[in-house]
Amino acid sequence: xxxxxxxxxxxxxxxxxxxxxxxxxxxxxxxxxxxxxxxxxxxxxxxxxxxxxxxxxxxxxxxxxxxxxxxxxxxxxxxxxxxxxxxxxxxxxxxxxxxxxxxxxxxxxxxxxxxxxxxxxxxxxxxxxxxxxxxxxxxxxxxxxxxxxxxxxxxxxxxxxxxxxxxxxxxxxxxxxxxxxxxxxxxxxxxxxxxxxxxxxxxxxxxxxxxxxxxxxxxxxxxxxxxxxxxxxxxxxxxxxxxxxxxxxxxxxxxxxxxxxxxxxxxxxxxxxxxxxxxxxxxxxxxxxxxxxxxxxxxxxxxxxxxxxxxxxxxxxxxxxxxxxxxxxxxxxxxxxxxxxxxxxxxxxxxxxxxxxxxxxxxxxxxxxxxxxxxxxxxxxxxxxxxxxxxxxxxxxxxxxxxxxxxxxxxxxxxxxxxxxxxxxxxxxxxxxxxxxxxxxxxxxxxxxxxxxxxxxxxxxxxxxxxxxxxxxxxxxxxxxxxxxxxxxxxxxxxxxxxxxxxxxxxxxxxxxxxxxxxxxxxxxxx
Numbered sequence: 114x115x116x117x118x119x120x121x122x123x124x125x126x127x128x129x130x131x132x133x134x135x136x137x138x139x140x141x142x143x144x145x146x147x148x149x150x151x152x153x154x155x156x157x158x159x160x161x162x163x164x165x166x167x168x169x170x171x172x173x174x175x176x177x178x179x180x181x182x183x184x185x186x187x188x189x190x191x192x193x194x195x196x197x198x199x200x201x202x203x204x205x206x207x208x209x210x211x212x213x214x215x216x217x218x219x220x221x222x223x224x225x226x227x228x229x230x231x232x233x234x235x236x237x238x239x240x241x242x243x244x245x246x247x248x249x250x251x252x253x254x255x256x257x258x259x260x261x262x263x264x265x266x267x268x269x270x271x272x273x274x275x276x277x278x279x280x281x282x283x284x285x286x287x288x289x290x291x292x293x294x295x296x297x298x299x300x301x302x303x304x305x306x307x308x309x310x311x312x313x314x315x316x317x318x319x320x321x322x323x324x325x326x327x328x329x330x331x332x333x334x335x336x337x338x339x340x341x342x343x344x345x346x347x348x349x350x351x352x353x354x355x356x357x358x359x360x361x362x363x364x365x366x367x368x369x370x371x372x373x374x375x376x377x378x379x380x381x382x383x384x385x386x387x388x389x390x391x392x393x394x395x396x397x398x399x400x401x402x403x404x405x406x407x408x409x410x411x412x413x414x415x416x417x418x419x420x421x422x423x424x425x426x427x428x429x430x431x432x433x434x435x436x437x438x439x440x441x442x443x444x445x446x447x448x449x450x451x452x453x454x455x456x457x458x459x460x461x462x463x464x465x466x467x468x469x470x471x472x473x474x475x476x477x478x479x480x481x482x483x484x485x486x487x488x489x490x491x492x493x494x495x496x497x498x499x500x501x502x503x504x505x506x507x508x509x510x511x512x513x514x515x516x517x518x519x520x521x522x523x524x525x526x527x528x529x530x531x532x533x534x535x536x537x538x539x540x541x542x543x544x545x546x547x548x549x550x551x552x553x554x555x556x557x558x559x560x561x562x563x564x565x566x567x568x569x570x571x572x573x574x575x576x577x578x579x580x581x582x583x584x585x586x587x588x589x590x591x592x593x594x595x596x597x598x599x600x601x602x603x604x605x606x607x608x609x610x611x612x613x614x615x616x617x618x619x620x621x622x623x624x625x626x627x628x629x630x631x632x633x634x635x636x637x638x639x640x
Contacts, residue, residue: 160177160246161180161247161248162247163194163245163246164243164244165245166241166243168189168191170190180197198234198247201222202220202234205220209243212236212237212238213238217236217238218236219233219236232249233249234246235247278298279299280299281298282300282366283363283364284301284322285297285300285301287360288360289358290359294320296319297319301364302319304322305319305320305322308320322339323351323364335351335352336348336351337351347368348371349364349365349367350364350365350367351363351364352365388410389409392496393410393493393495394493394494394495395408396491396492397489397490397491397492398431400487400488400489402429402458405425407422417435417438439472439473439474440478441470442471461491461492463484466481467480467481467482476498477498478496478497479494479495480493480495481495521538524538524542525537525538525541525616525617525618526549526561526619527615527616528615528616528617529612529614530613530614532558532582532583533558534549534556535614540619544621545565545619549561558579558582558615562579562582570597572594574593574594577591577593578605581607582615588609588615590609592605601621602621602622603620
């Protein structure tokens with residue numbers, strides 16, 4: 114009986130303890146969670162301390178949150194903190210990324226300009242949470258007002274900003290609505306001082322350097338000229354912004370841009386004057402195929418009015434206008450003509466392209482297309498009608514001369530001043546059964562003499578002929594005879610013609626005709 118009672122009492126006690134333990138667990142789980150910073154690091158609410166899980170901010174002291182709120186950049190808290198502390202600590206982000214290997218690091222910032230120590234940073238990785246704390250041994254922690262450390266960080270940043278503004282090469286000033294200059298940076302004041310008269314001091318408000326209307330409009334893209342004593346004028350681009358009742362104005366140096374624009378304008382004027390005297394029409398189209406440059410000769414050659422050309426027509430409009438003026442080869446149909454123009458543009462864009470246009474009016478134009486930088490293309494129009502006419506006349510004269518010598522019974526071969534065969538006639542081709550333009554690659558005098566020697570009986574005539582053809586200047590004509598391999602006797606005459614050329618005449622000798630005497634043949638080199 115006692116044993117059963119003891120067992121029942123033990124079971125009851127165990128059940129009561131288990132219930133109490135369960136209630137304790139539920140109470141802990143439902144109760145407020147302690148902050149990670151307080152539970153892990155014991156964060157001081159007056160310091161500047163951050164807790165990050167990776168790059169995610171999970172806790173921060175009030176002073177630390179105020180420091181992030183004052184960050185000059187937008188983004189995540191990690192990005193804001195790196196932007197705030199990066200200039201003060203070299204390789205900060207790389208050092209923090211090395212925490213898994215190092216465990217904890219301490220960085221000391223650069224000394225301040227007043228000689229005091231800079232900020233110090235302590236970073237520690239524990240339990241997967243990164244703690245970053247900022248401190249400064251020269252500053253005591255206060256429980257009232259803003260954090261002294263944060264105040265010093267803001268003061269340091271303000272000093273750096275003032276230094277940057279003072280060193281800025283741009284002119285910066287603030288002016289009231291009535292135009293009075295109430296603040297200016299060092300660059301502005303130095304330029305004002307250069308313009309002061311001897312013995313004159315700066316007054317208040319500060320002197321104005323630029324026209325008031327330009328800065329009062331508070332717009333970008335305004336360019337102002339500023340005359341400087343003893344030097345060339347200076348140019349500035351004025352950019353303004355409204356800040357409450359005042360205006361903050363920036364003047365950026367535009368001397369290089371003005372010089373470049375002036376040089377470009379002078380260069381364009383030089384090109385214009387040069388192109389104005391060219392007899393060749395020039396049309397330059399930009400990458401969008403708009404006419405950008407032309408010369409007077411283009412209007413003269415194409416009959417297009419200058420008013421139309423100065424309106425900067427497109428390339429298609431330009432070609433259509435040429436077609437209306439009958440200044441382009443008339444195609445069988447418009448579609449093929451348009452395709453031809455597209456092919457011309459594509460060829461000109463990829464390399465030098467040349468075409469010859471035979472116009473309905475009888476003129477002949479040479480059209481050359483050349484690619485230019487940045488996708489531009491230039492077309493040159495040249496009237497070659499007279500050149501074509503001269504070429505045709507020259508060709509007709511050659512054909513007439515050839516027809517005349519072809520009517521002669523004697524075979525004729527003409528050698529130029531340099532000793533090359535330049536002309537033969539039909540009788541020559543029949544006599545020698547040979548067309549020089551087809552049978553021989555080398556048509557020099559020596560090659561032709563060898564050709565003739567191989568087809569005649571042995572004779573000293575050809576040695577003398579080779580010497581005669583090699584001579585320069587005026588020479589006396591001479592005659593000789595040679596017998597072909599088929600037994601026919603042939604009379605040869607070598608004579609000098611105008612321009613240093615030499616003409617060789619071959620004439621068949623009749624069987625009953627007397628031959629040349631030895632004295633006649635031996636006198637052939639009396640020149």
